[in-house]
Amino acid sequence: MTGHEERFDSVAAYALGALPPAEAAAIKEHLQTCALCREEYAYLRPAVTAVAYSAEACTDAGSGAVAVSPLLKSRIMKRVRSEAASREAARRIWPAYALAAACVAIAIVTGLTDLSLNRQNDAQRQTIADLAAPDARRHFFAGGEVVTHGGRIYIAMRNLPALPAGRVFQAWTLARGATRVAPSSTFAPGSGGVAVVALPEAATNIAAVAVSVEPYGGSSQPTTKPIAVVRI
Amino acid sequence: MERVRLRDADAFEALYDGYHRLVYGVAMRVLADPGAAEDVTQAVFLKVWSSPALFQGGSFGAWIARVARNRAVDLARSRSSHGESQLDETLVVEEDLEDTALANIDGERVRKALARLPVEQREPIELGFFGGATQDQIARQTGLPLGTVKTRIRTGLRRLRNALEDALTV
Incomplete structure (x- = not known):
């Protein structure tokens, strides 16, 4: 039996989900290049979906068939609605303290003062669009949040204390799979203790973000206990 | 979707x-346990809510059925190997080919179509x-040669697909 025939023979079991992981991976890869097997798979998949539908529960508990408890829906919807409400609240709060501050704070924290006004404006527009985006991911912590959108990553903090002379806040990032944090931007809060920091790292590579107080110029590893640690 | x-609740x-x-x-x-089935249902739907990007198109019913399964x-x-329940946060999403949508399909209709399959095909499926x-x-488990099992799965699925042909939309 050739390699193809052997694989063709297993496409039905693959569609059903009845192959061990290694064999499933081999068939999946084979499907990318073999039109015949892909056709077979596309033909059989709806039948597998139909098998799933054969187990569909009913809503009428009195029918004797499998019925779903209505309490399950209220449990799930309670979580979903509460999360949707806090997102909505976060969206409403943003313009109040962060978006306005972003315009000022970005120039301070990312050292953009040497760039032309146009490029500053572009960066500000990008930041404001990211912070206000409905599909931005927000990771809250006491005193602020980490926002990721479009691969970019921001820390927004409010009510930051005034820093002692010669000290700055420093952001740290933990890359996926890394065991030590890497130094990121240093920053000082703007008026009202607000800071919005666009980190230079790509959000897709980052597993966690932290902030600590460090000597002016920043450190290579944190020298004080972080005031915020956020897993992404 | x-x-x-x-994030529209x-x-x-x-x-x-x-x-x-x-x-x-x-x-x-799969689990024959209402509490565990509720846990799975809750985990699957909350995952859809928190990570809607996991669904990348095609038939949503086909996708979510596979995720649930x-x-x-x-x-x-994990229960049979550790004797305890364990739900990790990963979702197996192996589908990358668009599935043909099943329209006008309901559990009762499929149950009838499945019941009409010969038992030797229905059982391995x-x-x-x-x-x-x-x-x-x-x-x-069935004491049959592997080749026979493969053939029966394939033949059974083809029959089922044929029986439901008029419910398919491409």
Whole structure:
């Protein structure tokens, strides 16, 4: 039996989900290049979906068939609605303290003062669009949040204390799979203790973000206990 | 689904109303335990809410049915190996080919079509899908040669597909 025939023979079991992981991976890869097997798979998949539908529960508990408890829906919807409400609240709060501050704070924290006004404006527009985006991911912590959108990553903090002379806040990032944090931007809060920091790292590579107080110029590893640690 | 991506709770509720019986039914069939089936249903829907990007297009029913089945099978396996329930946060999403949508389909209709399959074809299909058994395990459980199991799965699925042909939309 050739390699193809052997694989063709297993496409039905693959569609059903009845192959061990290694064999499933081999068939999946084979499907990318073999039109015949892909056709077979596309033909059989709806039948597998139909098998799933054969187990569909009913809503009428009195029918004797499998019925779903209505309490399950209220449990799930309670979580979903509460999360949707806090997102909505976060969206409403943003313009109040962060978006306005972003315009000022970005120039301070990312050292953009040497760039032309146009490029500053572009960066500000990008930041404001990211912070206000409905599909931005927000990771809250006491005193602020980490926002990721479009691969970019921001820390927004409010009510930051005034820093002692010669000290700055420093952001740290933990890359996926890394065991030590890497130094990121240093920053000082703007008026009202607000800071919005666009980190230079790509959000897709980052597993966690932290902030600590460090000597002016920043450190290579944190020298004080972080005031915020956020897993992404 | 587009509105769910924008975190619209009403749209999510409509999605739940449309698919919870499928998700719960599949989980219940795999686990035979209402509490565990509810846990799986909750985990699957909350994951859809928190990570709607996991669904990359095609038939949503086909996708969520597969996610529910994989999640339930994982839970059944971890229970049998550790004697305890365990739901990790990973979702197996192996589908990358668009699925043909099943229109006008309901559980009753498929149950009838499945019941008309010869038992020797229906049994390995159900063992594989709901029992989470691999084709080698099915061969061992039924005492049949592996080649026979493969043929029966394939023939059974083709028959089922033919029986439901008029419900398919491309």
